[in-house]
Amino acid sequence: MKHILMLSAVLLLSIVTSAQEKLPVIAPYHSQNIRELYMDTVNHHTALGPILHEDTSTIYTNPDTTKRSLLYRKLFREHLLEFRNEDYNVFIDFLPDFQIGKTRNGSKNTWLNTRGARIQANIGKNFYFESSFYENQGVFPYYLDSYIRNQRVVPGQGEVKDYNKGKGFDYNYASALLSFTPNKYLNVTMGYGQNMIGDGYRSLLLSDISFSYPYLKVTGTLGNVQYTSMWAQFMDLHSKDFSQAYRDMGYIKKWGVFHFLDWNVSKKLTIGLFDAVIWPDADSTGRKRGFDWSYMNPIIYLRPAEFSAGSSDNALVGMNLKYKMLPKTTIYGQLLLDEFKLKEFFGGKGWWANKWSTQLGFRSFDVFKVNKLDLQGEFNLVRPFTYSYNTTLINYEHYNQSLAHPLGANFYEVLGIATYRLKRWYARGELMYSQYGLDPDAKTSYGGDISKSYDLRAKDYGNKIAQGIKTDLLYAQGTVAYVLNPKYNLRLEMSLAGRQVKNDIGKSTDLIFSFGLRSSFRQLYYDF
Template sequence: MQIKNVVTVLLTICCCMAISVTYAQNPGDQYSLGFYNATGDSANFHSSLRDYSVRPAWNLPPLGDSTKKRSWWHRKLFQEHLLEYNNPDYDFYADFLPDFQLGHSSRNGTDWLNTRGVIVGGRLGQRFHFYSEFYENQGKFPGYVDEWGRKTQLVPGQGEWKSYNNGKAFDFAYSSAVLDYKAAKFLQLQLGYGKNFIGDGYRSMLLSDVAFNYPYFKVVATVGKIQYTTMWAQFIDRFYPKASYDNGYRKKWGVFNYLDWNVSKKLSIGLFETVIWQDSDSSGKRGFDMSYLNPIMFLRPVEFSVGSPDNALMGLNLKYVTGKHSNLYGQFILDEFKFKEITAGNGWWGNKFGGQLGFRANDIFHAQNLNFLTEGNFARPFTFSQRTTLNNYSHYGQPLTDPLGANFVEWVNVADYRYRRWFLRGEIQLAHYGLDSAGTNYGHDINKSYETRTLEYGNHIGQGVGTNLIYVTGTVSYLLNPKNNLRLEVGVTGRKESNDLMDRKELIFNIGLRASFRQLYYDF
């Protein structure tokens, strides 16, 4: 079937899903679209900077008669954190977070996940919040994730793995933490080891939460309609040879500036810039470059003034409110370009940019808790890549934007619905990208040096081995405890990746007892 026919068929299916409310949940994606505040007034709400300072919780009524005194076991299982202390001066909570899944893949047989997680968090006074999570995992994944993991030595968004069960499964662990302090009425300071996200969509072409956790320090200043964010972060490069055994993987640094302006009640404009630089170069240890300590925007002149080969990117985020619970949004990211090469229209490899256009709505068709999102994303070949991985736009081997990297175009549709404690969520993803054959570099893998490019001119999205991806998933969940998102879940996923050289199909079923609000992406 041709890709245009597939698009037509799946668009029809997607519309039918939206009408019949048969939504489900993407495996690993525990956030409802309803967490996004799509109000009709953007004047005093900055939606494009995702807040990780406090773990979310569902605001739902208790099971059964709320006036009846419940046993300790009932309250801890269905209503409260495992440990919970509330005081006007401080709060504290702690929870055990299981993620036990059992399923079957048509490509890889029985798959399973055994995760034991813990979280502690709380508040000291009215200004200081904190939380810390730790997860110990063993798992055997569906065929396409297993294949990707063995190729990269990673679990998507969760770091490295080591062999388990005689090499049949993965053993991995990871943690995250945030210290958040409201220094003043207009100033927020955040020190964390985790992820960040800038944008109003499901993906972000500026900075997404796809990759593994990393340390960062963030300053957020909000004055009325203006919100300004500066963040410094340290990333890991897993591909370049280690400087020494004692030092481990090579490091790189990043500074990010983001200015979000609510121009009116309808329109918001965000300006983004970042510079990535390597921790050490041919002259020796460079470390954190104090030239980038200044939190004011316009980093490109600073990058130029230090005479460095650092990687500078600029971007734009737009949102326009179309109704009380809906909006249009978009992004544009610029890596490199030459104006004369753009106007020449000859497909010069160095015209590196990407973008996004989407629409989302909450409470659609006047049905409370029925949410929908549709968006398109693209990136030209070689976008986000550099001479080496020491300063490309990636962390721990994964892109800091869309999981498809570059040289791709995709269309993602997500919908979810909640009725009391029942949750249904579905996703349809269509993508087209160009893979490399032996000895070629057509710009899809951002961890390849652009100096190994196959073409100087004539570059276009989908070049190389043109590949189509169809990804459809649906999940039904029943929420047990709104405090930690503990739920029973049943899901099914279908995936097809095809080109002239392969036709890989996979059907996946899974059931599980799951908790936490982690955002993990397996839709690639």
């Protein structure tokens, strides 16, 4: 909450000090209109999210809507509260997420009661501010209920408290963003939320699946090159288990610094280079380290900085590629190296520290010449022990969730997603298959659980994908929605999901139905 108060103070200051500019304003793209960037004849920087753009719709008023009743306009056309001026706009919305459902496995009744609120504001063409808050109570399907009890967090939404005598969960979460764009070359964003690097549904570099965290991001654009430096602070929920020093201090924080260089080589090809370092706020004895100023230089290659600091911080490097194969079809991919030795890689002996992951996918729009029928396919592979470390103080994790893929490591995954829009109707179908390896006990690691120390590994050589208890996961979901108000994505939504998990221990199958009144543009990932 203190981060939101700080951002609000900065916003008020900016209102007083900003120059009187005319709109249009800077605002973030939402998922449904990012498709336009991929289909444009100009090659845009699409890998770094959230993507900001000039939004002229904030000054547009449809004359027809002014003739409608106030109730009609607020329910179907406008924000709940709108304050418009030639120099600023402020929009305030109530964001409900009310769902009821049922699972076939045990005939469990599920429900979600979310009350949210969001404020958006822009001042001139330089400042954009957004903040949202959600208060939630819910009862989840069995697999999510088990995950929440084990990890103590709702995926992407923070820590929980028991609700209704332990039958459900009570939790809340918030996000905020303040963006300053003084010119077309520079953007500075301070926020409390998530970021993503990649063109896929998943990201193996930095994903938006985890809980909110504070960050400062500086992005410069010059010609066809976009360069971003970001500093962030994460939370280690395992830290209380290490020593008495940690129990007295509460959850220990850890820091991250990220660099991403995105180069539009041509109208078709984009190459992105990525590196990151995670380091602890304190050592295993509780001794404070704090922010390491040797990582403050925004234009560096992080591995030399980490080495010069005399540390063993967790360093990762990677690449993001995008190629427009056809006017409406783009292929993309990623490669990440954690710890990697060329000799061991080509030795073919399955050395445990050959930690890497890769992705290959495509996006295709207006498939079969049907307007707004879009298709996405993706393959992800992550080697055992990737993203893990010998301590959770510097592994690639925040709030007990990976900063990359929700399955952690030691898996491969194939998924396909189809979406279709017709006026206010929206339909989405997803099919995902994954094979991964589970650990037989708490004292042995086969590399899938990135919260476990890699010192618990069962062997040094002979490691392969899905080792351990080989498990097959099949997940399918179909969703149909009618959008009542596109301003804040208020919609009536019905969903049916099927999930099957099978290994040598047993088999679990479930069918999950839900219906509700939903809002906001949040992306929540329950497909694991």
